[in-house]
């Protein structure tokens with residue numbers, strides 16, 4: 053099978069070599085597509101690679117019938133409709149590490165250009181003006197830099213600012229005292245930071261919580277003559293409030309690499325002499341572009357060929373060592389889910405998954421997603437995958453509970469799935485037998501030993517002498533070959549079950565015929 057990849061923003065040619073070199077991947081590069089053209093073309097592709105320019109909207113995603121993965125060669129994914137991607141089962145991956153240094157260096161370049169008015173002085177000189185008076189700067193030494201967002205880039209900027217002998221005060225919801233101490237920075241609330249700083253730089257993602265977090269109220273609390281830097285995302289700072297704060301003299305200057313609307317060639321902030329700007333160049337170094345393109349290309353190849361991704365954005369990433377421990381249970385977890393879809397009557401309202409034995413210490417979220425996938429796929433179709441399984445369950449109001457249980461029932465590992473509907477509760481348990489592979493070991497209260505594979509028939513009947521013979525004859529009369537058979541009963545003469553492995557999926561007619569046997573209550577055909 054050949055996968056088609058579309059690259060719709062300029063990516064480093066050296067960086068995309070992993071894609072070019074993959075045997076089963078065909079690469080198209082078209083960086084001039086309009087939104088409509090992309091929406092029309094996208095249904096031919098298995099993967100889409102972008103930077104920040106292409107807006108991957110719901111409209112485009114809904115047309116992307118074969119799309120499996122969107123790769124962002126960079127950090128910010130605010131140009132991609134993540135909810136739509138998740139809903140359609142498309143994984144989004146980014147390249148979070150490759151441009152950290154580049155963006156941090158650009159921020160420092162902006163900090164220094166801002167403090168020394170280098171762009172303004174250069175522009176004046178180009179216009180033939182030897183103007184030293186208007187371009188007197190301020191020093192960084194001894195000043196306080198406020199860093200909002202101490203992730204990869206914020207931390208690098210803070211470290212470099214200390215090299216300029218600045219004091220650093222930072223805020224990040226995940227910044228602990230230990231880390232702040234180790235980095236030699238002060239820390240406090242957003243308010244503490246903006247009140248104390250002479251220069252403020254933001255390094256958060258653009259999300260609901262950070263949109264316009266620097267607004268007119270924030271500016272009012274700042275020191276007079278503060279300078280602002282934004283090399284993260286337009287929209288973290290309210291541009292109208294920034295404009296007013298500069299005009300009023302509260303803010304002495306601003307250095308902007310990013311804007312709420314890009315490209316921003318005709319922006320009123322650019323008319324202010326206190327504002328210096330670059331056209332979203334934070335990640336634009338040869339090194340960073342190669343790094344991010346390599347990282348994202350590898351992830352696209354990995355996902356298309358092995359179904360694993362290192363930097364998923366809309367799916368929690370699972371470390372390799374954890375993955376290798378839980379991978380053997382993937383098949384079992386999905387099959388238990390699929391088994392239950394056949395025997396459950398009514399609309400699923402609740403799914404309870406119990407992990408015990410060896411599973412108790414593992415990170416089991418991927419197994420939970422896999423079980424849900426098994427439970428939903430038969431009715432919702434093949435588009436259900438790891439990416440959208442939990443979303444689809446939640447959207448249908450299905451409550452999913454993940455539990456760790458110490459009860460192993462004698463197995464070294466045990467995975468039990470319980471499904472509740474208005475019509476009752478069904479439970480199935482499975483285990484991974486050392487050297488023998490997965491087994492279903494319990495259905496409701498009945499112990500069995502069945503390989504969860506192929507075509508099964510689940511018979512509920514009354515425990516009477518001769519019933520097995522009758523069922524066997526009924527199967528023979530209906531030309532159904534039995535490969536294996538298991539019987540379980542609750543008590544002598546009471547309710548009982550049979551699990552048969554057969555060669556073909558039973559037709560409705562065959563099921564009806566089998567139900568004619570007096571002792572049989574229900575017969576269910578199962579395909580795993």
Ligand SMILES: NC(=O)C1=CN([C@@H]2O[C@H](COP(=O)(O)OP(=O)(O)OC[C@H]3O[C@@H](n4cnc5c(N)ncnc54)[C@H](O)[C@@H]3O)[C@@H](O)[C@H]2O)C=CC1
Nearest residue numbers: 127128155201202203204205224255256257283284334335
């Ligand atoms: N101008 C450019 O070309 C580039 C821009 N960026 C942008 O820079 C930003 C930071 O990137 P990274 O450091 O790689 O991301 P990161 O994920 O490592 O760091 C972001 C930090 O922001 C923190 N944060 C989240 N909400 C916050 C809040 N309300 N207040 C304070 N902190 C908050 C997070 O806890 C996290 O530590 C992103 O917006 C990214 O898109 C990244 C690379 C290049």
Ligand SMILES: O=C(O)C(=O)COP(=O)(O)O
Nearest residue numbers: 103104105126127128335
């Ligand atoms: O990585 C990021 O978040 C960036 O903003 C870089 O954007 P770009 O890939 O240069 O369009």
